[in-house]
Amino acid sequence: MVASRLPPAALTLKQFLRRQQVLQLYRKILQAIRQVPNEADRHYLRDWARAEFKRNQDATEEDTIRMMITQGNMQLQELERTLKLAKS
Incomplete structure (x- = not known):
């Protein structure tokens, strides 16, 4: 779900920020999965x-x-809720 396959120097600011948002979501999902x-x-x-x-x-x-990104965030929240319920 990367906004562009261009080298980072060729990205516009908007593309760069969107790419960072996607990477942050990916990291959060992997962190949740570790639990x-x-x-x-x-x-x-x-x-x-x-x-x-x-x-x-x-x-x-x-x-x-x-x-x-919105769907990914909703799936992350659902995973986090499920993990929290499993721990209680």
Whole structure:
């Protein structure tokens, strides 16, 4: 889900900021996945997250990227809620 495949020097400020937002979401998702207690589930979720980001890395439409970021944040929140419930 990277905004552009151009080298960083060729990115506009808006593209750079969007790229940073996507990378931050990716890191947060991987951090949340590390909290999953079952190793097999952790491995599955990590592979799923990587595949989703890789599948969408060539997206260039601003509205599409914004929508994917919103969906990613909602999925992250759901994972965090599930983990919190599992711990209680």
